[in-house]
Amino acid sequence: MSEAQNHLYLVDGSSYIFRAYHRLPPLTNRHGVPAGAVYGYTAMLWKLADGLNKADGPTHMAVILDASEETHRNKMYDQYKANRPPPPEDLVPQFPLIRTATRAFSIPCIEENGLEADDIIACYTYAAVRAGWKVTIVSSDKDLMQLVDDGNVDMLDTMNDRRIGVTEVHEKFGVGPEKVGDVLALMGDSVDNVPGVPGVGPKTATQLIQQYGDLETVLASTDEITKPKLKQNLIEHAEMARLSRRLVELVCDSPLPEPLEELTLKGIPPEPLREFLEDMGFKSLLNRVGKEPGASSGGARPIDVMASQSAPKPLEKEKITVDRTQYECVISDEALDRWIAEARHKGYVAIDTETDALDNMAARLVGVSLATEPNKACYVPIGHVGGDLLSDAPRQLPTDLVLGKLKGLLEDPAVLKIAHNLKYDWVMLQRSGIDVAPYDDTLVMSFDLDAGRSNHGLDELAQAHFDHECIAFKSVCGVGAKQISFDKVPLGAATEYAAEDADICLRLWLRLKPRLAEEGSTRVYQMVDRPLVATVGKMERRGIKVDREYLAKLSGTFATEIAALEQRVYEAAGGPFTIGSPQQLGAVLYDRMGLSGGRKGKSGQYSTDVNELERLAGEGVQAARLVLDWRQLTKLKSTYTDALQSQINRDTQRVHTSYSLSGAQTGRLASTEPNLQNIPIRTEIGRQIRDAFVAEPGHQLMSADYSQIELRLAAHMADVPQLKEAFSKGADIHAMTAEELFGVVDRDTRGKAKTVNFAILYGISSWGLAGRLGVPKEEGKAIIDRYFTRFPGIRAYIDETLAFVREHGFTRTLFGRKTHFPNIRAPNPNFRAGAERAAINAPIQGTSADLIKRAMNRMDDALADAGLSDVKMLLQVHDELVFEVPQGKEEAAAAVVREVMAKAAEPALKLDVPLDVEVGWGSNWGEAH
């Protein structure tokens, strides 16, 4: 018997992972990375590679992947694959793992820029057949059926273990493999967006090719076609058909990236494989290689939101050694290429950008640092200048070259980018034309794991997790008047500082990632907060237009009124003093003027807050009334009309707030610099500020807000039938509460009921409520008791929430978001009571935050799907979203926005109450309400 024929197996890795993703349940590995598709892929690869030495088994094998760049097909046809949706969120992090898995089997992984996996497969198939080998293509892609050739080339669909030969191709297309391209060209392919000929599907295409032999003959024989519509389509779309023919044509003459001989299959060496399987936690597969004693356990398991209720472990510190001497300053082409190749090899890379200012909408990019392993980090300077006017800029690579090369890496779907507070860098890089994806954010991870029990700054986390002191920004840039911007920092110091941040970020990622699954936070991270980085980044970049002249005019008006009030205050108070000083004001009111009832706070100072001044004003003290008016106007002027004008960006002429994703413990966003979440609305005079927020010419501002969302969620979560029913019927919820509590509904009882309803959300206390209602505390207590009697679900919700938080130290929202309450066991009863009230509120406020975040993440795609990609989401104010809408598209936009917001809980949750969304629009934010 002669030596067995070589048999090459070519695995279509890209298409396999998509199919595995949709077939298998969502699993996560022990690091919390979604890994269901990788699991399926690994099992499949094993089965194939294990077939060595078996009849018809492989002697050579390679996995073929799609490289990320565009291909010649996009040049032919810009719509090629254009309608393909982005891969699902939890599939993206699995792409790099495909390479890792393949390497673990010691099987070559082949990809080539400009070529699709199909083309590479075709090249290898032809080369192998020429060499007299047999080929099996592991795929079920119909394009690849063109390559089937009995005796030489077949296909294997591992999902159902089906071999595809010429017979099967005939069954599917009614023609042989050599004619498949012609059939595909006629019928088109919606998945790849190959146009084909309208009205021609598989049946007609097959019939035409069977009859005429090939595409050109079909197109030349339209005279003979009897069906008028078909004939007309073939004539009109002949060029589209020819283009389609070229699109489905496989490239088969490119040089092979690896020679055939390199693809020899040597069996499955156990070592790298065992490490990979252990790392992934693929327990059942690990058993096949024979588990080593002492190997870590933990297997793939379903993503689980609510199950992991175990008390959080105290944060154990990990001992690390940071060696800054290993950091590299990258100033050569070769070095940059080496780092990029290393990142691609790893499949992930930690990044950090350095800039010359904190405001990422105004700052310039100064450098980028990368880290691929602990202590393995570099800094690529691009915008450094001499430290003083006399010295030249240090030697560094040209900005365009660096950005061009980094773009390829940062946009590579096969490389996971990891950053701390990525939103900052995301906006920065977006301004340089780089769209970072896929990504992880260690700040967001830390927030989702440890909200309420840790701060989330990189330096603080380095301290908390590793006992490591990062180089302080102050120590490289200085403080105060002597502070320099980062572009003036010498490269040596800049490299140590910047590379360390990427290094620490990477170590943090390695540490936090597994905890997400262990502690039940994968879902809220992957589905809510992680995608929000890009969603909010986009909003920040857009900004909102502010009418500077209007604000300046308003500012002038306020100034005049303030000056007049000042004089009247002095007259009423018997002499000038600093009205803005609570200390002086207290002294004037209670000492100089001798008013009674002064209340002193813990600092021993008279309180002069709005409640006290209102009380005095009610007693007829003119000065108190005047001070209140003065305070309102100075507040409006300094915080809004004046400050806002200085926040207008020079380049965009718009105001770009920054949203903190980890600012509020409950999961809410917080808006800073400027805070656009506290623009006045409650008083008529304050409302004028809102009118300064305007739409671009030809546009309108649209505001959409959830009505009573927290009360609705409370009704659902505490399961209160009367409240749920009232919301379902669209009834007046406070009136209904008044009816339940007092038996009558009038202005007084409705107002009281409203206060009580809010008190519930905030963690009620009868004494607090009594004070708020201005009634004796006995009556406050009676009202609370009645409330609990009428709505027993509320009592149960509070009791259960408190029992849970006392046992576990944290609460959860309906979507699994955790908030920790370390003070829940504080010895100080005041601290404890405060923690209890906050814990009662957190699940409600947090679920509301989850809901609007889900809506925000979906909004742009939903608008684009409705042909409204020119509608821009600009602002979020906790239960409100603000959009800029081209005039005439208001109704259409309102419909989409309403739908997305109202359905934000789905499909994860079915709420017992409807979510009502109120939408309005106008030329400014004031009018939009």
Add this chain to the structure above:
DNA sequence: CCTATCACG
């Protein structure tokens, strides 16, 4: 840097 005040949901 801390406190008091007040803007929002």
Add this chain to the structure above:
DNA sequence: GACGTACGTGATAGGA
């Protein structure tokens, strides 16, 4: 019967 006078934020001004 005491507790301290509701939950979550950020910006500003005064004062130490």
